[in-house]
Amino acid sequence: MIRLVFTIIAGVLLGGIVHLVSVLALPRIATQDAYSRLTPMTKLNAVTPLALADPNNAPMPFMDPAFALAICRYDLSGGSIKLTVPVSQAYTSVSFYTRNEVAYYAINDRSAGKKVIELDLMTEAQHNELPEDEDVTAADRLIIDSPTATGLIVLKALAPEPGLMPQAQATLAASSCKVQTEPPPAKR
């Protein structure tokens, strides 16, 4: 009897460990996460507009149907990425996600404070390699550090009324996301 009770207690304790390990492992082993869902329908290091969410066909659950959406799936191993998004009339935002869907940075048109949201995305190592004085001279250049080499940039433009959706989509179509091929200017 004692032995049975002991077995059950040991099982529950072990179960706690199994639970913790599986919760921590789930983001890594999930096959239906947003990144995996978007991989077949998006281009690497380029802006891909997503079709509007509708009941029969939505790439992800819980998408906001009032927004036009575009995805830039990035891989920083070939160099840093320059992102340019013109601001639409209503509301535009750019959110950054790691490979495992951690939203590590998001900015909207008002906090960008300009007609165009311009960002440089790089890994921490690439940021450290930047010449230091360039960091200072280009004060208005916004540099984002990505915690992972791959991930997703989600560009969103709001259509406050359904009639404004083409306008929102046109804004996103004019945005660009590409690898910076030219090496950073040498130290003066």
Place this chain on the structure above:
Amino acid sequence: MRLILITLLALIIATAVGLGATWMTATRGTDLGTLTIGAWTARPKTGTADVDPYSRATIARSGELPVGTGDGVAFSATSDDRKRPLDGRCDVVVSGVTPAARFWTLTLYDQKGRLVANSLQRYGFTSQEIIRGADGAFEIRVASRSRAGNWLPTGGIERYALMLRLYDTPVGVATRTQRDAPMPSIATAGCP
């Protein structure tokens, strides 16, 4: 022989308890870092880099992308103010005011996060589309049959979820109470 049996039993219990708990928390979510105002629940931390492991597991399992904190915050409701589950066959009234935000959207989803088909192709409202009263308050009627004013069709599905997303808003990780964020009330007005 007995030792093997007992070890096996312990391992079976461990697997069942462990994976069961993980499945439960990943499907239903946990109360970790939640902000509850009336019937509405938000997890402002899911939009930041210090998201808790349970929310990460939930996000990875469902395949959604959380709203980033610099972008906005998402509140969801699956029951009315009296804890009665939202029923698509009933008339539900969402009324009142929303917290300060540049824009907000209210969207209706089924339990899996899909939009609900209807002939109007109306899946939600934005703050600009809504018809308001003279005092700035609004009233949205969520019902399966057409209603006057702001009608949000349910398609007659049994259970649904409402999601109120605030964009460019001070509401976030620091928000605690109704006073910081006055959320609209949800009331079931009548069932057929």
